[in-house]
Amino acid sequence: MGDTEPELHASQTEEVEQQSPSTTSSVSISSSPSLSLPSSPSSGLYPHQPTSLTPSPTESDSPAAPSTALDVISEGLSEVTLVIDPEVAKKACQEVLQKVKLLKGDSEGSGGFDGGSTMDHTLANGTVHTSATAVGSGEIINARKIHEEEDSEALTPGSVKSARRRQRHNPSKQSWLLRLFESKLFDVSMAISYLHNSKEPGVQAYIGNRLFSFRHEEVDFYLPQLLNMYIHMDEDVGDAIKPYVVHRCRQSISFSLQCAWLLGAYSSDMHISTQRHSRGTKLRKLIFSDELKPAGGRARQPLTLTPFCPQTATAPALHGHGLGGEHGLSPSKRTHQRSKSDATVSISLSSNLKRTASNPKVESSQDEDLSSSSENLECECHACKIGTPVRLTPQREFIKSLMGIGKRLATLPTKEQKTQRLISELSLLNHKLPARVWLPTAAFDHHVVRVPHTQAVVLNSKDKAPYLIYVEVLECEDFETSSVPVRISETRIRSTRSVENLPDCGITADQRAGSFSTVPNYDEDNEAWSVDDIGELQVEHPELHTNSCDNISQFSVDSITSLDSKEPIFIAAGDIRRRLSEQLAHPPTTFRRDPEDPSAVALKEPWQEKVQRIREGSPYGHIPTWRLLSVIVKCGDDLRQELLASQVLQQLQIIWEQERVPIWIKPYKILVISSDSGMIEPIVNAVSIHQVKKQSQMPLLDYFLQEHGSYTTEAFLTAQRNFVQSCAGYCLICYLLQVKDRHNGNILLDADGHIIHIDFGFILSSSPRNLGFETSAFKLTSEFVDVMGGLGGDMFNYYKMLMLQGLIAARKHMDKVIQIVEIMQQGSQLPCFHGSSTIRSLKERFHMSLTEEQLQVLVEQMVDGSMRSLTTKLYDGFQYLTNGIM
């Protein structure tokens, strides 16, 4: 960054002068000779302010410049990356800080530095009053300097930096806040916090710029918060956030889509009339209009992009795409020509599609072209091959078709029909794959190549139709640039499968080598499938039974027991019967198939086995980069609360890890697509306690013993410890977040003995049907206690100890947790924010005022209360009656 700084300013100035005289004034200041100005740091700041009235128009200009640029963006006419000049922002920020300093005095500035929260208040109070003050020119220079320093000294330790600065500046007048901002301690969490709490545009703008310096993953965690602020907070916060978002959108397709989806989801609570014109909707449209393309080679240097260069940069791009109304038309034409697929349910719908594609306004209504979407997907695949990649479309269509399936499934009455329908729909979807599409819940870059449709299952739900699909993907370097894999026909598997599937009943390698079916044809030639599988069947059989029968290739049944001299081979009927019962006697590691609960069997199968099995059956299975992913598609469910809970869980997980509390929890990835749809990353190797109980028909402890071994075995003890550690974690979470609806269908048990809570549909202020059930702090049944070794046991004490440690650790970092929730409350109609006391109650549950001893008492009380609680039991009974969940 430091290296490019001078250069970019040069270019900036150039372009400014060339293209836009209107904004020259504002930019020229930042690109003024200040760069080389050896300004004297000793020159007092305060005295300068009143005197340097000349630059004051500049100051008023500076917000104007970005805002005009913003308008340009929102209208989607040109491309803008950097809207706010970092210098201007920095300057403004620092000015404000100085003001604060002066007003509040040194005493306040010097105290309570590390906490952050106290600083917070200082700032908030200070800025409100001083924001309107004019600024001195010396400030600019100073800010400039500091900025330069920071850039060039990015690698030097903070202490050196501050020490030096202290030399130059008057220590008493040093901006503590700025120092905090520039210190190593300043992380994304703090940035978000200040962004949220500060009412001062300067600070906000500064932080907006500062976002660029954080690692992408770090910021991504707070993306929902950022976007929610963008949508629901005032103009200044929005302006501060936008450049960063736009910049990232330009870089990444998946980020673009994620933003657009989140923007849509979080805008949905606004009133319909305001929603249409809100910033969130505008940005969403902008992203979907696909104008945020990487602008050539400059994409890597976001700061070099001035608001003006896009005009030149995008001009060719726009030509390639057609302008305005035409923009959408070209893909739609292509669709029609290439609509070979059966996925088109109807012609009228595909003409709908045409309209949709040509009219960007309809884009926001997703449901319109659901059924024809998969076709579009195909078209885009073609488009990609042709070489005019439409960046976002394939993925959007992919997601849309998945959602469309969910919508249609919901109309079917029985699980069986849903399952059948799901399988058939997915098999059609398969025709369009591979394509440049991916699962957003995955951790690595990949292309989806196939959906093994017969493996998909419909999940248990009363009126919605969530379903779980497995997706075969090929890992790749970068899904945007790597080429999409070539389609391999489904029937290609056959030759390979028939050999691999051979049961290993005593067949040795030599024997197999003897048979002329050589091991799988993984080679690419098309002859592979022409290997005659039945031929193999016929020829291989004698090989299999060389031990027991004569090895003559007889191709007709006629020759059996012919009267030749071969001596007959005898077998005992008892052996056959014994083999049969032995092979069937395997312990019930699998669940029985239940048409009413198809997911139980699918989820019980160990993940590795499933991967292996599907890999063998897949035409793509031989490719080394082949991976299997799974995803739950939810349609008709609002996952925003889930996302919020998941974020809190992640945060707590980090906190506990940091504080070395051995609590185990498993946050799972949530993808919010709209306010009523989304995707969830399934937890592998886990089934719900309901399913465990229903299938095994035994208490949980007995199930543990069956699965892991007797009390003293290593396996059982490990599983028990896992159970305790996870139980402690989730009990705390249930308490802190007030997670309700805790029936056994919502609690999973994984293969290692961990419990995992899912479905955070009722948290904080919301509870199901408000029946007043579940008044206890969390769910702790006697069965759970039994698994932990009973009351008073070591493990039970360990459990309580973990709870206490966990609570203390969480309390220490309460702000990080509260912040996540608090920001999301903004403008939200989610039931979990119902009422006015949500945040206050949440804070209270951290019990900041209690001593550790008092906390221990509290934990004891909660555990006791939960165990004695009849309501938990009642609630399970209630669930059993209404939903059939045990």
Next chain:
Amino acid sequence: MKVNLEYLETKLESLDGDELKIKDNINSLFHHCVQALTEEHQIKVVNALQTLCALFRGVHQKNKSASGFDIINMLMGFDKAELRMKDLMESMDSLLCGDGSESLKALCLKLLLCLVTVTDNISQNTILEYVMINSIFEAILQILSDVSSRGQHGYDAVVLLALLVNYRKYESVNPYIVKLSIVDDEPTLDGMGMVVGQALTEYNRQYKGKEEDNQGGFFSTLTSMVGSMFIADAEEKLSVQTNEAILLALYEAVHLNRNFITVLAQSHPEIDIPTTPTTPVPTTPTTPLGTTPPSTDMMNSSELPLDPNLQTSNLLITFLKYSSIVMQDTKDEHRLNSARLCLIILTCIAEDQYADAFLHDDNMNFRVNLHRMPMRHRKKAAEKNVPSRPLVCAVLDLMVEFIVTHMMKDFPMDLYMRCVQVIHKLICYQKKCRIRLHYTWRELWSALINLLKFLLSNETVLLAKHNIFHLALLVVNLFNMFITYGDTFLPTSNSYDELYYEIVRMHQVFDNLYCMVLRVSTNAGQWKEPASKVTHSLVNVRAIVNHFNPKIESYAAVNHISQLSEDQVLEVVRSNYDTLTLKLQDGLDQFERYSEQPKEAAFFKELVRSISLNVRKNVSLNTLSQDVLLKEFSTIS
């Protein structure tokens, strides 16, 4: 100017031997027609197509006995034939693939169908040699791959393809066979599957309607009222008639194209999505050109879509249901042929590894309501609650159903052979892949034993016509599969006990069979050899019977029970396995792979002939309604 087809045709027919004179006229007429096909004016094209149709028909009609070359000479002249036909096929191709009027495409297909079916024996139609050289295969595929054109012309295209594939199938290299076998474009294959599926579904639906009519009752009167609104009288009659052409197409696709197998399992959810507003209902009232296509709009308007109780179906399920209807009654020749073709298709499916894989896929469960023949000793309508099972269960059910219902004087030996072979192939797959199917094997066992019983009791009658030993051998070997390899594919250990129970219970059948085959094999004669094979195959069954019977008797004696219960017998069986030794027989799980030639060649020749006749009849039936088509164009232009 309008073509008077009837006149042209009859005129050509009535012309007498003055060939040379007419030849020139016909040649030039043909030439002009071919030229007119490239005209922009659509009426001209229509007229040309119709004239050509009439020419082909008339000239053939006139010279029934003449050789193909004479006919070509008569139509186009030898020297120009190649060029003319090339032009003709090229313009047809561009008409079929172009964006032109749908009615024109329909007419093109009609002309092609007309051309293909002018002779009774398609292989004697020498003009088709030119159709072989100038392939329109791609055009047919394109029609099938496109959703809208498939809806309108799919049926004709599929029938045309099925017929073309059968042109000199065994004598020469037919490019259509070659091309069809390598198609791997999924939308196209799928399209083909959908056309076939729709035709079969339509048949099933009509049959069901009829069945309900016969049963009477309020509901049926209601449906017939509704039905009569849509089903024309002509089609009412046809509904009894099987659709061999479409079945032949299915056979060729399954037999020739390995990729088509995937289509069988391909479900078509869109069938039950309301498509009424989507298919652009053609303004012409003459949509059903060619043969008797199941008009799609009829399906749309009827009760089919929007029914939430409708099961998601696939081609295989539809086919199984269709087969169950067709197999019910094999008395008349057509239905016998259809049933045979159904079984042949099933044979091909059972041999295919991929098809077997999805037949046995535990995750793909379906309810298949097969049609069962109403029989006096059986309760009807208990079938509504068929559980959802892997598809192979439906296939086995169908086979069992066939075995049970066709033990009659006029014994369909050939069908029985195929039926037992299908079962055998499926069991071989299960054994090989160790698939333990949860199927009530007992029904199959008792059906097979009853079959043996029937063969025994009608030995003399049957032996006059059939080699019953071959069938008996297959049946006994099925039992041998269960006895010796039961451990690899039976679902429970109890089922193995039940197998023994069933054999012991019905031991008399096996005893009698043994006596009979022993008797025949000791006598010299044509059945000596096959009978002795059955003798040897019975070795294990006899060992079981001889082993357990004394045990059971002594058990009864010891416990003073006259009649042992099933559980008691099973108990005896369980406790006496260890003293029983069986002989391992070779090749139980090997089978003869299906091959069309030479065994089935004659059947297919006959079948194609009958289909040709039928198609020709239906094409001519529709010729009369061409006026309407002309009107359409005249109003447009």
